Amino acid sequence: MRWRPDWLRGYDRRVAGQDGLAALIVTLMLIPQGLAYAMLAGLPPQTGLYASILPLLAYAAFGSSRTLAVGPVAVVSLMTAAALAPLYAPGSAEYLGAAMLLALLSALLLFGMALLRLGFLANFLSHPVISGFISASGLLIAVGQLKHILGVPATGQALPELLAALFEGLPATHLPTLLIGAGSLLFLWWVRAHLKSSLTGLGVAPALAGNLAKAGPALAILVAVLLVGALQLEQAGVAVVGTIPQGLPTLALPPLDFTLMQQLLPAAALISLIGFVESVSVAQTLAAKRRQRIAPDRELLGLGAANLAAAVSAGMPVTGGFARSVVNFEAGAQTPMAGALTAVGIALGALLLTPWLHDLPQAVLAAAIIVAVLGLVDLGALRQTWRYSRQDGAAQAVTLAGVLLLGVEVGILLGVGLSLLLFLWRTSRPHMAVVGQLPGSEHFRNILRFSVVQSASVLSLRVDESLYFPNARFLEERVGELIVARPEVRHLVLMCSGVNLIDASALESLEAIAERLHSAGVQLHLSEVKGPVMDQLKRSDFLQRFGGEVFTSQYEALCALDPDSTRRALQQTA
Amino acid sequence: MRWRPDWLRGYDRRVAGQDGLAALIVTLMLIPQGLAYAMLAGLPPQTGLYASILPLLAYAAFGSSRTLAVGPVAVVSLMTAAALAPLYAPGSAEYLGAAMLLALLSALLLFGMALLRLGFLANFLSHPVISGFISASGLLIAVGQLKHILGVPATGQALPELLAALFEGLPATHLPTLLIGAGSLLFLWWVRAHLKSSLTGLGVAPALAGNLAKAGPALAILVAVLLVGALQLEQAGVAVVGTIPQGLPTLALPPLDFTLMQQLLPAAALISLIGFVESVSVAQTLAAKRRQRIAPDRELLGLGAANLAAAVSAGMPVTGGFARSVVNFEAGAQTPMAGALTAVGIALGALLLTPWLHDLPQAVLAAAIIVAVLGLVDLGALRQTWRYSRQDGAAQAVTLAGVLLLGVEVGILLGVGLSLLLFLWRTSRPHMAVVGQLPGSEHFRNILRFSVVQSASVLSLRVDESLYFPNARFLEERVGELIVARPEVRHLVLMCSGVNLIDASALESLEAIAERLHSAGVQLHLSEVKGPVMDQLKRSDFLQRFGGEVFTSQYEALCALDPDSTRRALQQTA
Known part of the structure; x- marks a missing residue:
């Protein structure tokens, strides 16, 4: 400064x-x-x-x-x-x-x-909370000032009280x-x-x-x-x-x-x-x-x-x-x-x-x-926010109604609480995609959106979010589901291109996943781990203990674990 | 079910x-x-x-x-x-x-x-909070039972109370x-x-x-x-x-x-x-x-x-x-x-x-x-967690000390509160990198890590995190800093390959950024926007109003906005 x-x-x-x-x-x-x-x-x-x-x-x-x-x-x-x-x-x-x-x-x-x-x-x-609060405040203030316009006494904090007092004073x-x-x-x-x-x-x-x-x-x-x-x-x-x-x-x-x-x-x-x-x-x-x-x-x-x-x-x-x-x-x-x-x-x-x-x-x-x-x-903002995102719209509506009916502090706290809850709920369910090899290429894409070649023995799972405590257990559950549904799988490769952070909870989850997979006869591997994440993993003993390999790319992983499948995919034309 | x-x-x-x-x-x-x-x-x-x-x-x-x-x-x-x-x-x-x-x-x-x-x-x-809580509970329980082993009366909830009562009863x-x-x-x-x-x-x-x-x-x-x-x-x-x-x-x-x-x-x-x-x-x-x-x-x-x-x-x-x-x-x-x-x-x-x-x-x-x-x-776990991540280690230590000294509920709430605070602090500062074109390729990389070709008039900024309310304003600040430092810039391309979500707060921020850039004579553009994010943006009028384009790839953006620079980069050998 x-x-x-x-x-x-x-x-x-x-x-x-x-x-x-x-x-x-x-x-x-x-x-x-x-x-x-x-x-x-x-x-x-x-x-x-x-x-x-x-x-x-x-x-x-x-x-x-x-x-x-x-x-x-x-x-x-x-x-x-x-x-x-x-x-x-x-x-x-x-x-x-x-x-x-x-x-x-x-x-x-x-x-x-x-x-x-x-x-x-x-x-x-968040913006929706502030927007809801400002609109509600504007309404509250305007209604609260009507007593001065009418020249009647009226006190109250929340909207119902204010309106009742005004109505009573009207005569x-x-x-x-x-x-x-x-x-x-x-x-x-x-x-x-x-x-x-x-x-x-x-x-x-x-x-x-x-x-x-x-x-x-x-x-x-x-x-x-x-x-x-x-x-x-x-x-x-x-x-x-x-x-x-x-x-x-x-x-x-x-x-x-x-x-x-x-x-x-x-x-x-x-x-x-x-x-x-x-x-x-x-x-x-x-x-x-x-x-x-x-x-x-x-x-x-x-x-x-x-x-x-x-x-x-x-x-x-x-x-x-x-x-x-x-x-x-x-x-x-x-x-x-x-x-x-x-x-x-x-x-x-x-x-x-x-x-x-x-x-x-x-x-x-x-x-x-x-x-x-x-x-x-600006009540139109409410409609706009709702159309853009149900969750943000809900936070805005709750803040607005909360401030009007329950008071400024309670309203804002409700809005912030709901925003955080919805935010945690959202980040606790990251997008994950089972991926397969695009025919004729070294690229791996979502099996639900593309026509790709999948290996029978190697399951490739891409995680589109950093792994931290709100979603660590979700990964455990998702991996559990996938493995139960595919008894023939022997290797699971977690493709980490979208993972910017693995915190201690996620590390514990990865250890639990590796152990559970192990007892089910499946080996866990990682691929495309970013530099800073790798640096941090090296500060634990996970890399020594989990028994798998860390591959530079998903393609490299498949080449090592199921060369037949990659060869088949490369030979196909897109 | x-x-x-x-x-x-x-x-x-x-x-x-x-x-x-x-x-x-x-x-x-x-x-x-x-x-x-x-x-x-x-x-x-x-x-x-x-x-x-x-x-x-x-x-x-x-x-x-x-x-x-x-x-x-x-x-x-x-x-x-x-x-x-x-x-x-x-x-x-x-x-x-x-x-x-x-x-x-x-x-x-x-x-x-x-x-x-x-x-x-x-x-x-989170795992650190639970681990800290369990260790502290184990200690509290064990110390609390010593009165039965010694055959003395002793009551108390927190560790200092318990120890004092035991010490008093010892004779x-x-x-x-x-x-x-x-x-x-x-x-x-x-x-x-x-x-x-x-x-x-x-x-x-x-x-x-x-x-x-x-x-x-x-x-x-x-x-x-x-x-x-x-x-x-x-x-x-x-x-x-x-x-x-x-x-x-x-x-x-x-x-x-x-x-x-x-x-x-x-x-x-x-x-x-x-x-x-x-x-x-x-x-x-x-x-x-x-x-x-x-x-x-x-x-x-x-x-x-x-x-x-x-x-x-x-x-x-x-x-x-x-x-x-x-x-x-x-x-x-x-x-x-x-x-x-x-x-x-x-x-x-x-x-x-x-x-x-x-x-x-x-x-x-x-x-x-x-x-x-x-x-x-398991006090060794504390050392391990601290070595892996200072933030997780702090949450674990606070939970452990809190449960021992202030009681079970306060300790857990402190640990959870600190975890959330550190989590929000972390996600409120996402990694962003100014990127340039790798010579002889169509790829864009961090200018701090790679020797790349930068356009003088087009600033390329990669955001490695979803954009939501905890970090929306951070983006505003970062963009503001970058633009002030580069008065010759006329276009800013936000490379969204790592953005899995843009919530209403981040949308407001993007609008504010576009407007502020506009009044500074800079046009905002987006590139590599993921399908679901694009679907959501279409539900607002941002795409009509922000005045820029959405490019499929960063390379395409540079081809359109500064073709000379991309040609220069392609002609260089890596």
Whole structure:
């Protein structure tokens, strides 16, 4: 790892200008997002701003992506709420302390993963599991925000609870709130779907049009604040954000409560993994567009530093955001300096803008969240995955249903568990083919697919998988079956062209196979064993003990064990 | 599955005679084992006998091995004790009920595995984990029995506890007990190590000598019972088995306590898996010697039936025993009828012999257990495994240490967890090689190992592993690195000869790779894609969308993408 970032060399006014413009646009996008995701996480609004200051500086110093924009994101905020709501009352000091502790644990886990090079653990989360989780999260978040649009109280984690609570609250719908919420929803949806093309149609340059469209939520906020103030809607019962302390966060450690840490650990682990996976895939996509590289281990460090910064500055868990990073990239950000400048922008916002945000209706923030997260819901992906692979489709469906019905953590664990189970089930049954010699050639092919010449006394079995513990016993069984079905066989040649590894379990199985074959009057041989596998076999006494030979090729094996058969096959024409 | 066993056809007096002799020998071996393993499990002695009657009949009816001898075995008895001792006082009615419930749960789990074809779950338990577990169990059992040899009270599950308790009890050693115990140990050790060769030296046929040696424990029991009676040793404080109820077990369900079931479930799952693995590997070894087959799913059913029978007849969890099955096989057992006849033998024993066993010293049973289980301890295997593979060696060492220090369940779970982690770590980093054309040939080989011709504009990458979620992102990273390092490359050909599967995660990765390469001005292509993989890819829209071609061979790809390079390579001589 290089500690003096190479982007600092050659940093000049032109690059600074590009970074500065990107920072300005991201700041305009991030202020409403910060407020909204803090509300989604059940935290005071300023928490979202605080989590967008120091964490951005920390990531800029330690991360490896040049354009990733970190901060509070929707799914992580949902997971934060899911972890904390059962423990404390949302908005309370204990709740905020626990959110900071969650960020601290997440930071420690990310550092630990970086130190022990455990970034590969994120691969546990297969694409179908993540896709199912993201869709379900989007739905959960959107449904969860409807209470703010309707202006009714409703709590709950899982979908059935949420829907029941909403349904119960429906008669109490607060009309002014609903008007503001629905209006914001319509406006923001129109901005998202049509503003860019309308502006382009009016002759605005596409890049600028795109950036203006991203400022839609900021515009909605401005209008709503003015409206609430002018019509005195707060007095009419419209829930507003309220007083936000003006100024910067004070630095303080979260409460280091050991029992609480234990309770939060599973959620912190999931938040770290999910945040890391999402962040890395955004960062990689963006880096590739400019032929840059990101280093996953450096990303762990960068995200860890960002969460540590959030933990000590009254923040909440953060990670790289998809939409935000794309905006940063497309607005022309060249270096992590853009992130640092965004932090400055948010800090200025926290210092200067907060008094103006008092009248901001929660319904507008809810509308911004709903429009943002509905883009995450992709139920068509489920059908696609199912069509491609039943197993992957099952994992995705289970994750989706699990997250919706049983909660975030249980859903993800179910999906990962099922993926692993199906994966082990699949690798425990490797493809094996009895092969015979193609007439007129030295090649051996599957007897079920090709018309080949088979020896009566020599059975040739090709294994299309590395041999390791999940499938070792399967090989034993398959060989047992084959030998019982062919009493005339005297030699079995295991063709190992597809075997990249033989672990200790498979070695035991090979020994058992050799011994059992022996007592049945059959000799085991190997052919086409790869170099590294052979090196490892030589470290055991298997090669001395199994009594057979290791042939360079299957053809050589047949030449030695049943020359008549190979001669017959060569003489035939294909 | 065939429900009318084929061995019944052609069953005649000759076969019945062979089965009968084997049954007699196994009965003589099983009576002391039943008593001993019941004591080891903390159960009244008759439990071991009862678990050797109906379960044997049930296995004979439903199992697939012709020679497997089921009943109480050492490691399962240890696991039973480990599961029950924290809950109830050994020997109490609740303890016995819980043991029956454990057998019932084990039966249900085995049936469930048979129904859902989940027998492959046993493959989770790699050879190193099982080997580590068995050695540690042997040590734990042996140390745990020393209290009976010394005649001191000592309880504890893990090794440090056991040793501390023994050390504390040492001053209270009961001399007559120690004399009997040590004498039995010496005698049984001599029988095991030397009796067969001594008898053979005296001209006894080796088979008979072997069978006589197996009856050693029965002989030790006889002598000890006579001695205790003659010298009135019970009155001198030698602990004896005591009154064993005469007769057959009464049929009754275990207490169906739901809370207790939940507590026992993990232990029942491990007992089922370990019992199944041990049983199947013995059965397969024996079946292969006569070119017979065993069906793993039928074994699940057979062992399930045996445990169900144990659960309703005041028994304890059972499985196939290694030593016992070998004796059965070598004594000439031909069909499951031998098992059924053994059950009759044990039933007769329970009816007629029990009064005579009152004076049997517990020290003799302990000695029999120690001599039996020390054969399980194989610490040399640890060194061997470590030499063969560091990863497998680590899994074995962790299991061994875990079982000794933290208990059976924790130790096995640690070992399995580590195995899976190392396995996933290994498969998450598949071997990939940049390949070039061998001069004068159409073959492509690793550029690091061979002197090959590389195209400047076409990068050829061979992947030596199926592509699935644990390694999908690794491929993304590797491709990213390669492309950044080679700015002149315009085509990347992924050579898929070693790819047996592309799951949905890997498909997403391929799409991401194609897209990222595209935005970097590089086109992705595939070559040598196997038929089944191609079939699956066709079920997605990847092939339409990725913009590249699928070439039959790597050579064909280079001919199409950089004909100059292939011509140059062909003109060179090797």
